Amino acid sequence: MTFDPILPSIVTLRANVPDDAFTAQALGTVREGSGVVIRESGLVLTIGYLITEAEEVWLGTHDGRQIPAHPVAYDQTTGFGLVQALMPLDLPALELGKSSKTDLGDSVVFADGQGRSVRASIVAKQEFAGYWEYLLDEAIFIAPAHPSWGGAGLIDAEGKLIGIGSLRLQMSRNGDVADINMAVPIDLLPPILDELLTRGGVEGPPRPWLGVFSAESDGEVVVMSVSDGGPADKAGIQRGDIISDVRDGAVEGLADFYRKLWDSGPAGSEVPMRIVREGRENWVRVKSADRNAYLKKPMLQ
Secondary structure, eight states: OOOTTTGGGEEEEEEEOOTTOTTHHHHOSEEEEEEEEEETTTEEEEEGGGTTTOSEEEEEOTTSOEEEEEEEEEOTTTOEEEEEESSOOOOOOOOBOOGGGOOTTOEEEEEOTTSOEEEEEEEEEEEEEETTTEEEEEEEEEESOOSOOTTOEEEOTTSOEEEEEEEEEEEEETTEEEEEEEEEEGGGSHHHHHHHHHHSSOSSOOOOBOOEEEEEETTEEEEEEEOTTSHHHHTTOOTTOEEEEETTEEOOSHHHHHHHHHTTOSTTOEEEEEEEETTEEEEEEEEOBOGGGGSOOOOOO
C-alpha cells in the first residue's frame, strides 16, 4: 500500500463548542480529531460527535495550513458528520471503497490527520450498541488500535476509504485483552449523502430519544446516567435502574432495548417502561423527544 496519495486527504479537525451547549459537559468544548476529504470542493467526512453544536471548526493540512470550515450535517443514526472547508483545501478526495466487500483478517491502514498511521487487520464485523442510544448493525473492528481514532480514515489495500474511526475499545479473546478501534462502515454514507448535503439531515420522522446512558450487564440494561433535563431525567429514571420492559416486550440486551424504543412510535411519543430499582419493579411513562431539538444549530456562514 502506498501512503503518499492517501495521507494528504486526511486532515486534522478542531471544533470549538459553546460552554452552554447541551453536549459540552459530556464531550467538552474543544474537540480534536481528524476528517477525510471526500470531494475536491473541500467536503470533509468525520465522526459526528466532534462537530455536534460546534460554532467554529478548523481543518489542518499536512503542509501546515489552517482552514476554517462549517458544519454541514451530523447524522445521529450512522454517526457520520460532514464539514465544508470555507477556503480552498487544494487536496485530493479519497475514493470511497466498499466496506461490505471486506473480510475478517483483511489488512487495513488506520490514519489520522497528523500523519500517524497504524497497519492493522479487521478482527470483527458485528453489531455494535453504544451507551448513548446508538446502534450499528455491522460495525468494523480493527487491531492493533490507533491512539487518535476520532474521525480517522480506515483505508483498504486498494487505498480506498472503507470506514471512519469512532471509538477505542477493548476485546477479550482466549483470556487476552487487546485494544481495538471501532469504525463506522462507509457503505452507510452513499445512500444518505445527497440528503445530508441538501437538507442537513435525512428525511423522515426522528427517532424517539430518552437521554439515557446505559450498559449491558449479564443481558440486563443498566442505567449509568441520564442527560440533565432530558426525557429520562424528567421521568425520574436514575443511575442503577434496570430497564426490563418497553411497552409489552421484555428487553433482551442493549440492542434490543434500542430497537424496541425506536419501534415504539415517533419522537414525542410516550414510552411505557418497566424499571427495576433496588429489587422493586415500577412502570414509568417517559415522554420521548427529538435529540436534535436539544442541540445548538450551526450558525449560517
